[in-house]
Amino acid sequence: MSIIKQQVPIVEQKQIAKDIYSLWFECPKMAKQVRAGQFVNVFVGDGAKLLPRPISICEVKGSKIRLVYRVTSIYSGTKYISQLQKGDSIEVMGTLGNGFPLSLAQMKEDRYWNANPKPHDTDIVIVGGGIGIPPLKELAKTFQGKCKIILGYRDKETFLAEEFQEITDQIYIATDDGSVGYHGNVWEAMQYYQAYASVCLACGPNPMLWSLKNGAKQRGMEAYLSVEGRMACGIGACLSCICDANTRNPNLNVSNFRICKEGPVFKADILAEEFLLGRG
């Protein structure tokens, strides 16, 4: 696998919810190497906004890659990206990060977390919250829908939910305001629907991941969490996007990990409380 950096054509751009956009671009070489949970750096191409925007890959179809992202403010780089249309081009670099462990073999491989997983080929629960939901689509596709899915949203803007329903019928929705599905958070929904599994793969805001980490531990579930951080390089050089850990990182000789390089998916046990509770 090599990192590709190039200008790519946009083949579709659509707003799918308030501030949420779906963008498809064409890059055959990159599409071939995508693993669920990886991300790409998107360059705004503006001398004022230098840094790339790290955006997770929502899914791949043939030579096309889809990003579903949130526009963070009217002055943001994502605002600029959202204004591009079919026929425009944009510079991207990827694929970056490791993605989710997709097989028992991969989980056994001693990466940083000394995984000791149970067989789980058909015993997985995928959990997403808010803008953490998009990368889980490729993941759900990888398991061909042989998994339970719990998606948490703020309100009735349940973007991508219908697309997940096409992948599996074992899907549960939770909303903060109770407008759709279970009224509460994803961990409460998981308990309510008894949607447990031996392995939990999740992406979402840190407080959600914190409750999942604790819940998974109680239930004896193996949990892998995809986290985000403020990044500059995206390749492990700048040490901006670190997350505090409960274990020493053999690559850096201190107890934190680079989200871009060793992550963005980590075994839940190694993520420190200070990081997930925003005190890190």
Place this chain on the structure above:
Amino acid sequence: MEDKNISTKVSIAGVEFKNPVTVASGTFGSGKEYSQFFDLGILGAVTTKGVSNIAWKGNTIPRIAETHGGMLNAIGLQNPGMEFFMQNDIPFLRKFDTKIIVNVCGKSEEDYIEVVERLSQEDIDMFEINISCPNVKEGGIAFGQSPTCAEHITKLMKKYSKKPIVMKLSPNVTDITEMARAVEVGGADAISLINTITGMQIDIHKRKCLLGNKTGGLSGPAIKPIAIRMVYQVAKAVQIPIIGMGGIANTEDAIEFILAGATMVSVGTINFINPYACQEIINGVIEYMKEYNVQDIRELIGIVE
């Protein structure tokens, strides 16, 4: 890009570099991440991320913020410590046909001495002493804002080091030439400048400082005019060579620094945005020399009046 009629070689304190391009400490790790983009052997030197006597975990997050044409960072000199560095990074870098400049950081005089003494026994080419990091409270910049302290620490480094010493200066001073003269008097073999400029950004939604460290160092193209001015002033004030840096994003920027008085240039923040930047700049310097019929890069150093 070899051209027999063109020489890009420069030398500092008897160390010869194949070209004047190195990287700014902290923007390139020890090169591993960038070696997947180009052969590190094309570089004049790799300047490593700061190395301290023991491992430093660095600052709390967030550690960076984007700014107009630049970025603020407060990484806090996270590094694995000198023993880990010696076992892993030096052997890695020695696989490439380039020079190794080890950036040294510390919180006390003893820290700096320990690193310089220990690494003097290793296969490295030069030290760059960071007395100008704005993000480490205990030391770092404390040595870099008083001429007396800077001269003193330079003398100590010269005493304990068996390799040439480059002193890295902070722009967060009233008169940069005063600092430059002080390290020259202290015996520095060269000066590198500028380190980052202290800045701050506020998160208006949370109504608090965006960076975990509150303040951070501003880098990137936004600071280049300040850096050029300081390199120019220092070049006129001292006799020792200068490694110039601060916002270099392309060949034109690099040439500007050389004309202002830099013997070498360090490519920094732009590495995060364009991992091929160094390669493009090295090739571009040769193109510039061909275009203007410059046979020896040294003809260009500091020729701007």
